[in-house]
Amino acid sequence: xxxxxxxxxxxxxxxxxxxxxxxxxxxxxxxxxxxxxxxxxxxxxxxxxxxxxxxxxxxxxxxxxxxxxxxxxxxxxxxxxxxxxxxxxxxxxxxxxxxxxxxxxxxxxxxxxxxxxxxxxxxxxxxxxxxxxxxxxxxxxxxxxxxxxxxxxxxxxxxxxxxxxxxxxxxxxxxxxxxxxxxxxxxxxxxxxxxxxxxxxxxxxxxxxxxxxxxxxxx
Numbered sequence: 001x002x003x004x005x006x007x008x009x010x011x012x013x014x015x016x017x018x019x020x021x022x023x024x025x026x027x028x029x030x031x032x033x034x035x036x037x038x039x040x041x042x043x044x045x046x047x048x049x050x051x052x053x054x055x056x057x058x059x060x061x062x063x064x065x066x067x068x069x070x071x072x073x074x075x076x077x078x079x080x081x082x083x084x085x086x087x088x089x090x091x092x093x094x095x096x097x098x099x100x101x102x103x104x105x106x107x108x109x110x111x112x113x114x115x116x117x118x119x120x121x122x123x124x125x126x127x128x129x130x131x132x133x134x135x136x137x138x139x140x141x142x143x144x145x146x147x148x149x150x151x152x153x154x155x156x157x158x159x160x161x162x163x164x165x166x167x168x169x170x171x172x173x174x175x176x177x178x179x180x181x182x183x184x185x186x187x188x189x190x191x192x193x194x195x196x197x198x199x200x201x202x203x204x205x206x207x208x209x210x211x212x213x214x215x216x217x218x219x
Contacts, residue, residue, distance in 0.1 A: 008046045010036040016057045020103030023110045024054050055118045058111060061104045065126035068095045073133060081141035085158075085201070086194040088137065092130075092162055093190035097181060105166055131155055141198070142205030150208075154201050161193045 014036040018027045029050050033040045047053040072091040076084030096105075111122055134155045139146040142154070164176050171177055178185045 004046075007036070007038050007042060011038055011042060011046060011053065012057060012060075015053050016060070016107065017103055019054060019057055020107040020110060023114050024050075024116045025114065029053075051117065054116065055121070058107065058118045058122060061108055062122055062126040064104060065130070068092060069126075069129050069133065071095070072130070076137070081137050082198055085134075085137045085141060085198060088133065089158070089162070089194045089197065090187075090190040093165065093193060094186055096162065097165060097167075097178060097186045097189070098183070105168075109166070109168065131159065134158055138201050141201045142208065144205060144208050148208075150204050154197075154204060157200065158193070158197045161197065165189060 011032060015027075015032050018032060018035070029043045030040055032038075032053070033042055036042075043050060043053050047056060068091065072088040075087040075091050079087065108122065111119060135146050135151050138151050138154045138158075139148070142148075142151065144151060164171060165178070167177065178189060
């Protein structure tokens with residue numbers, strides 16, 4: 001049993017690295033097993049097939065996103081909308097930039113760029129809950145319903161700012177990567193995204209019909 005667990009763990013570790021480097025389609029079961037010092041039948045034995053192994057590797061990344069989502073919600077519990085948005089952004093930015101997750105970010109980027117049947121799990125378990133939370137906070141902050149199309153546009157703007165700082169060769173070449181990656185630099189980045197986002201959401205909310213009617217009644 002101990003040997004089985006060790007073999008399974010090696011397969012997952014090697015598969016994560018290879019899938020992150022080259023993507024699902026360009027990695028073979030034989031390569032994975034050779035690098036993991038495992039019998040070529042091991043992938044089928046432990047995971048059913050290559051896709052089953054990939055799903056389990058990607059699930060590790062999804063679980064990390066779910067943990068971040070839980071922390072984001074907890075950080076803002078009971079706070080007003082502006083502070084909830086600020087705390088959420090701080091949690092996400094801090095975890096993206098300070099967590100030493102190895103190839104996890106690269107693995108997610110590979111999946112987004114060249115989707116597999118596992119994409120639905122990534123979206124529904126990892127990405128959509130985060131987007132839904134941001135939408136609820138933006139809705140409250142702007143004073144408009146979540147069905148208002150401006151809410152999703154605001155969320156897209158926030159999400160784009162967050163992804164701009166993902167560790168990636170392009171972001172590094174464009175100067176978005178933080179160097180040195182200090183806690184102070186990470187906090188400054190999170191504060192900037194929060195300030196910019198809150199200012200934008202409040203400005204959009206001030207132009208809403210609801211806000212205009214409220215101002216008219218106050219005159």
